[in-house]
Amino acid sequence: MLVSPVAERNKDSILEILSEYLDPKKDHLSTLEVASGSGQHIVHFAKSLTNVTWQPSKISAPSQESICTYIAATKVNNVKKPLYIDVSEPWERWAGLSQRSCDVIVSINMLHFCSFRSVQGLFRGASELLKPRGILIIYGPFAINGIISPKCNMELDRSLQESCPTEGLRDVDVLRQLACKNTLRLETMVDMPEQTKCLIFRRA
Template sequence: MNQEIPPLDPHPLSEYVAWAGGRNREPILGVLKDKLPKDPERILEMASGSGMHINYFAPHFEHLHFQPSDKDVEVFDNIKELSGNLGNNNIADPVHLDLTDPQTWFNPGPEKSFAAIFCINIFQVAPISIADGMMKCAAHLLKDDGFLLIYGPFQIEGQFSTDSNKAFHETLSSVGVPEWGLKDVADLKKAAANYGLELKERINMPSNNFSLIFGKI
């Protein structure tokens, strides 16, 4: 019997977000196992929310140091509690990072730049304008050979890849929040180009989602 889908609720601590996160974490882990560096490096998660993803991934990469971040400090206790309960010693305390506020973009210094940044399931409930801040921030924080992985459902050049993605977009749009809905990969590519980044790879994922890999040009 299929698990009943909780009511749509984008709050990071909601039952819906927990359900969606539990459904997609294994496929994303598979991509990370292929893409993350084999040597000790620092990895940043943008918009960590409840911390469910970073705490699921970290035990698989004991040689890596993970840095959670979010604009909402109210989720920090949940992230730290998860890390403590799971014994994930390679996860730092979360930091405040607001993609619309460059003053929160800490300066890591060359030796402390991140080898990879990932962000999961944000754009269906965030305005496309956030892409500009995300790309500018990623260009600031990434090593020259680092990458930004963005996971979620997207339109491709104005088209829906499947009928289910179109239906999901219509469901999101029906809520009445202007920024809710599937964004277009073309707009992410345009924002990336403004800051010396380009789409290196588009990986098809289960449930009609994508992993978008951006790197420096």
């Protein structure tokens, strides 16, 4: 069972955002989390939003095992087994997920750790998998109009690009334009703790 201190700190604030978009009065809602990390987030969300079926995903086998361990330990019955999903691949290869099958897709702290090809893949996949008026929620640190602040985010961006030039904080306006090309619209941007934000995109 992997443990992420960051996930422990931000899980409640992200849950607040999810609660606004996942109506507790509606049954049979389906949410896909892309890159579920340790599994701490998804079981926490599942315990509070019990009317939602949660689908975790992760590339690495150790993380998939951790997710399964969290599911077993918390005894949540509305979280499926994790899928292997590589967002850089065409959405048709995303573990056989069906077109228009998701009410919400969630991506937490992923975009700055992956290539721009994967960022593009996330938006293309979301466009195909989300139902009409479905929501894509992306959480993390971002650049705004080419500017990264405060200093901690600047240092994070520098460190990521030194390790891998294709990684780094994504600019919100670039993501907005990418979304528009994929039938998604940036509906709102929410300031979150620890110099992060939630971007809410809605499918047309």
